[in-house]
Amino acid sequence: METKTSILDIEKVRSDFPILSREVNGKPLVYLDNGASSQKPKQVIDVITRYYEHKNSNIHRGIHTLSQEATDAYEKARKTVQSFTNAQHEHEVIFTSGTTDSINLVASSFGKKHIQKGDEILISTMEHHSNIVPWQMICEEKGAALKVVPINDKGEFLMEGFEQLLSEKTKLVAVTHVSNTLGTINPVKEIIEKAHQKGALVLIDGAQAVPHTKVDVQELDCDFYVFSGHKMFGPTGVGILYGKENILNDIPPYKGGGDMIKTVTFEKTTYNCLPHKLEAGTPNIIGGIGLAAAIDYMNAIGIDRIEAYEHELLTYATEQIKQIEGVRIIGEAAQKASVLSFVVEGTHPSDIGMIIDKLGIAIRTGHHCTEPLMNRLEIPGTARASFAFYNTFEEIDIFITALKRAIKMLL
Amino acid sequence: MTIKEAQNEIIDEFALFEEWMDKYEHIIELGKDLPIISTEHKTEENLIKGCQSRVWLHADLVNDKIIFSADSDAIITKGIIALVIRVFSNHTPKEIAEADLFFIDQIGLKEHLSPTRSNGLLAMVKQIKMYSIAFQAKA
Numbered sequence: 001m002e003t004k005t006s007i008l009d010i011e012k013v014r015s016d017f018p019i020l021s022r023e024v025n026g027k028p029l030v031y032l033d034n035g036a037s038s039q040k041p042k043q044v045i046d047v048i049t050r051y052y053e054h055k056n057s058n059i060h061r062g063i064h065t066l067s068q069e070a071t072d073a074y075e076k077a078r079k080t081v082q083s084f085t086n087a088q089h090e091h092e093v094i095f096t097s098g099t100t101d102s103i104n105l106v107a108s109s110f111g112k113k114h115i116q117k118g119d120e121i122l123i124s125t126m127e128h129h130s131n132i133v134p135w136q137m138i139c140e141e142k143g144a145a146l147k148v149v150p151i152n153d154k155g156e157f158l159m160e161g162f163e164q165l166l167s168e169k170t171k172l173v174a175v176t177h178v179s180n181t182l183g184t185i186n187p188v189k190e191i192i193e194k195a196h197q198k199g200a201l202v203l204i205d206g207a208q209a210v211p212h213t214k215v216d217v218q219e220l221d222c223d224f225y226v227f228s229g230h231k232m233f234g235p236t237g238v239g240i241l242y243g244k245e246n247i248l249n250d251i252p253p254y255k256g257g258g259d260m261i262k263t264v265t266f267e268k269t270t271y272n273c274l275p276h277k278l279e280a281g282t283p284n285i286i287g288g289i290g291l292a293a294a295i296d297y298m299n300a301i302g303i304d305r306i307e308a309y310e311h312e313l314l315t316y317a318t319e320q321i322k323q324i325e326g327v328r329i330i331g332e333a334a335q336k337a338s339v340l341s342f343v344v345e346g347t348h349p350s351d352i353g354m355i356i357d358k359l360g361i362a363i364r365t366g367h368h369c370t371e372p373l374m375n376r377l378e379i380p381g382t383a384r385a386s387f388a389f390y391n392t393f394e395e396i397d398i399f400i401t402a403l404k405r406a407i408k409m410l411l
Numbered sequence: 412m413t414i415k416e417a418q419n420e421i422i423d424e425f426a427l428f429e430e431w432m433d434k435y436e437h438i439i440e441l442g443k444d445l446p447i448i449s450t451e452h453k454t455e456e457n458l459i460k461g462c463q464s465r466v467w468l469h470a471d472l473v474n475d476k477i478i479f480s481a482d483s484d485a486i487i488t489k490g491i492i493a494l495v496i497r498v499f500s501n502h503t504p505k506e507i508a509e510a511d512l513f514f515i516d517q518i519g520l521k522e523h524l525s526p527t528r529s530n531g532l533l534a535m536v537k538q539i540k541m542y543s544i545a546f547q548a549k550a
Binding site: 025347348349350351354355358365366380381405409410 | 431432435436439463464465484485486487488
């Protein structure tokens with residue numbers, strides 16, 4: 001077995017993540033639930049601590065030095081996200097509370113103005129509930145229809161099915177870049193191109209993509225791209241909505257409050273320009289700054305190297321798990337990010353998860369907030385190991401051994 | 412045996428296990444032994460849907476005592492259910508309504524009753540209490 005990789009200095013990387021040295025149930029923690037939330041390097045934790053110790057104050061409206069420093073740090077974070085996503089303008093980067101918030105913003109604001117009775121919104125079968133429910137809500141409100149692009153048994157997006165559903169009625173297409181349950185990497189560039197040909201806008205849910213792969217919103221030509229901070233080594237409670245300038249200028253504000261206004265009278269309020277128009281109230285300042293620190297950290301390692309190393313981890317884990325009798329991998333797309341979902345014949349995923357938790361291993365079990373996908377695959381749920389660049393081949397061995405032990409107990 | 416005595420008996424039984432794996436092995440065995448709820452009672456009406464696993468619970472009043480039968484698609488959940496049923500089944504509605512459930516905490520399985528675990532167990536315990544109140548009202 002290959003235990004060392006030349007791609008990353010794994011010892012050094014692991015030493016940056018304090019939580020990785022803790023024990024769980026008397027065993028060294030093996031954290032394989034990165035799809036749910038990732039761990040934070042001390043570079044991010046330090047930035048957060050330092051902000052509260054040295055800069056804490058409100059932004060955008062203060063006259064004093066601290067407020068100026070905090071504003072500078074927050075706006076610098078926006079620039080970091082702009083450069084990370086290669087957005088054309090800084091003000092195309094909107095801070096939100098997370099992917100869910102970003103999607104709700106678009107569904108509500110874009111939907112309010114542009115979705116009419118008889119219009120259609122297209123999503124795929126593998127969407128997370130957060131990329132289903134907001135669209136259902138706006139469709140219900142407006143009398144529009146939600147159409148679902150089918151997948152094949154491997155968990156791949158069916159382009160022909162998509163083309164059949166696309167029409168002049170399609171106002172918006174909302175598709176995940178990487179499936180949180182299956183790991184499938186969707187051909188989003190092609191999806192965007194095809195949607196644009198029919199005049200539909202496209203929102204890409206990048207929550208599971210940005211921690212693993214380079215994203216260039218200009219190259220993709222997507223209209224909206226959304227993701228969360230906590231899945232990419234940053235803090236919880238912060239996320240990003242990227243939107244093209246002209247579209248964000250066109251849609252109405254989502255929330256009303258401070259910071260998003262130009263002038264307020266009891267008769268009429270005029271709104272601020274981008275990005276502030278879409279950022280009402282005091283934002284999660286430290287969230288934004290922490291997210292930028294996480295991006296800096298990822299850039300220092302190199303996203304290409306992260307991707308290459310995680311691909312090795314996934315390949316190794318897939319080979320190992322395939323050797324266990326009764327295991328069926330759920331999600332066998334040709335293009336996959338580091339998600340390994342599986343079921344074991346004769347056992348329930350939650351039993352596996354509970355047993356290996358006692359052996360120090362954190363995985364996720366259940367429907368992963370993709371109930372319609374589970375129904376399509378005719379399974380109640382899966383057990384899912386999802387990897388990050390701080391995981392090791394040794395940890396995969398520990399996981400496989402624990403899994404074998406759990407299966408033996410359960411059968 | 413009272414509900415309290417039944418719980419103390421389980422606590423003693425679990426005191427034998429030092430390792431988590433032994434504890435789980437025992438629970439799994441209990442789960443395998445639990446009489447499956449009869450098909451006629453494995454209905455949508457008796458289903459308690461958790462995020463992780465599903466639980467079916469049925470209650471009958473026989474000679475003023477409630478008899479519970481239950482099932483789950485997850486074996487550890489089913490094993491814990493077997494224990495809960497052992498404690499509550501075959502008692503009067505009043506006894507069940509007034510009983511305090513303490514053994515799950517004491518044998519270190521508290522996490523299974525946490526709302527975040529969402530395995531249907533917490534809802535099942537609530538449902539057992541509901542049945543006891545409902546049967547009391549009928550009596």
